[in-house]
Amino acid sequence: MKDWEKNVRTVVPYVPGEQPKEKNIMKLNTNENPYPPAPGVAEVLETFDADRLRLYPDPLAADLTDALADFYHVDRNQVFAGVGSDDVLAMIFLTFFNSRKPVLFPDITYSFYDVWAEMLRIPYEQIPLDHDFFIIPEDYKKENGGIIFPNPNAPTGRLMELSQIEEIIQANPGVMVVVDEAYIDFGGVSALPLVDRYDNVIVVQTFSKSRSMAGSRIGYAISNPCVIKYLNDVKYSFNSYTMDSVTIALGVAAVKDKEYFEKTVQKIIQTREWTKEQLRALGFLFADSQSNFIFARHPKVPGPQLFQALKEEKIFVRRFGKPERIADYLRITIGTDEQMQKLVKFLKTYLMEQET
Ligand SMILES: *Cc1c(COP(=O)(O)O)cnc(C)c1O
Numbered sequence: 456m457k458d459w460e461k462n463v464r465t466v467v468p469y470v471p472g473e474q475p476k477e478k479n480i481m482k483l484n485t486n487e488n489p490y491p492p493a494p495g496v497a498e499v500l501e502t503f504d505a506d507r508l509r510l511y512p513d514p515l516a517a518d519l520t521d522a523l524a525d526f527y528h529v530d531r532n533q534v535f536a537g538v539g540s541d542d543v544l545a546m547i548f549l550t551f552f553n554s555r556k557p558v559l560f561p562d563i564t565y566s567f568y569d570v571w572a573e574m575l576r577i578p579y580e581q582i583p584l585d586h587d588f589f590i591i592p593e594d595y596k597k598e599n600g601g602i603i604f605p606n607p608n609a610p611t612g613r614l615m616e617l618s619q620i621e622e623i624i625q626a627n628p629g630v631m632v633v634v635d636e637a638y639i640d641f642g643g644v645s646a647l648p649l650v651d652r653y654d655n656v657i658v659v660q661t662f663s664k665s666r667s668m669a670g671s672r673i674g675y676a677i678s679n680p681c682v683i684k685y686l687n688d689v690k691y692s693f694n695s696y697t698m699d700s701v702t703i704a705l706g707v708a709a710v711k712d713k714e715y716f717e718k719t720v721q722k723i724i725q726t727r728e729w730t731k732e733q734l735r736a737l738g739f740l741f742a743d744s745q746s747n748f749i750f751a752r753h754p755k756v757p758g759p760q761l762f763q764a765l766k767e768e769k770i771f772v773r774r775f776g777k778p779e780r781i782a783d784y785l786r787i788t789i790g791t792d793e794q795m796q797k798l799v800k801f802l803k804t805y806l807m808e809q810e811t
Pocket residue numbers: 538539540541542565605609635637660661662663669672673674
């Protein structure tokens with residue numbers, strides 16, 4: 456080891472899902488939306504005046520936070536915009552998780568949480584989900600330096616009742632409770648109303664899934680103005696101009712088209728329910744997902760084997776090797792009806808071949 460290497464901030468990085476370059480693959484591995492963004496987004500791209508790029512963007516992304524404030528009926532100073540919710544969540548870890556006590560999150564959850572905690576030297580404790588992959592609120596009533604969980608949880612798809620979230624918040628008035636709602640639009644009830652009733656709640660959402668804009672990198676947090684002020688102070692001390700002017704305009708166009716948003720989300724919910732029936736009929740086991748993916752295993756085929764068979768068929772899904780109890784599970788993103796039909800057809804044939 457060289458001397459300077461002793462001073463390196465070594466990290467084990469988060470490993471995102473594969474983005475294969477091949478054409479003609481079915482990409483069901485990173486929970487992207489199969490439908491295009493709202494039509495107004497393409498219009499902005501076609502008409503954006505390149506001359507505007509001479510100027511720095513608005514560090515507050517006020518056009519976007521205003522549009523979001525309108526949409527969610529909150530005040531503009533209750534909204535914080537970031538470059539994907541990954542950026543928003545990282546800023547939240549940096550701003551609010553500064554205790555010597557451990558930050559609590561589930562053992563099976565978004566695998567970025569422990570990476571940020573490690574990188575920022577934040578102590579943390581991973582709380583096991585129960586056997587059916589439910590979060591147990593009771594387990595979050597101990598000394599801690601903050602709490603974060605996705606609702607619905609990823610990669611399980613399990614939705615938590617709002618009353619249970621409230622129970623966790625009530626038991627923890629001394630720390631920040633962060634609800635990562637990356638998938639809430641696919642059938643859950645948002646914790647947003649709790650932001651008015653408790654001063655220690657942050658709701659985080661993203662344009663990457665329900666708004667079909669993973670490539671634009673837009674995420675946001677909604678909380679009370681005091682919390683948003685703390686977040687902006689940290690953000691400005693790190694990098695003030697994070698979201699570019701084009702993205703701000705694209706985001707506004709997407710938020711303004713409520714009808715398109717609701718239509719595509721409904722379509723995905725419909726396809727998901729159809730896919731659940733089909734997978735169940737094929738003998739798959741899974742928690743009842745309220746997101747745009749299904750986390751399933753087949754009792755007769757090991758996870759790695761099924762993952763490989765799908766890949767050879769050019770169907771990409773996501774598999775997490777760890778912890779051991781999810782080793783046989785595959786996380787399958789809900790695509791179009793046609794994609795799901797192809798998937799089910801292949802699985803049917805494949806499982807029949809295994810029987811013989
Ligand atoms: C996808 C996802 C995110 C990150 O979304 P971006 O906005 O694309 O950064 C955050 N949390 C969870 C649970 C997710 O699944």
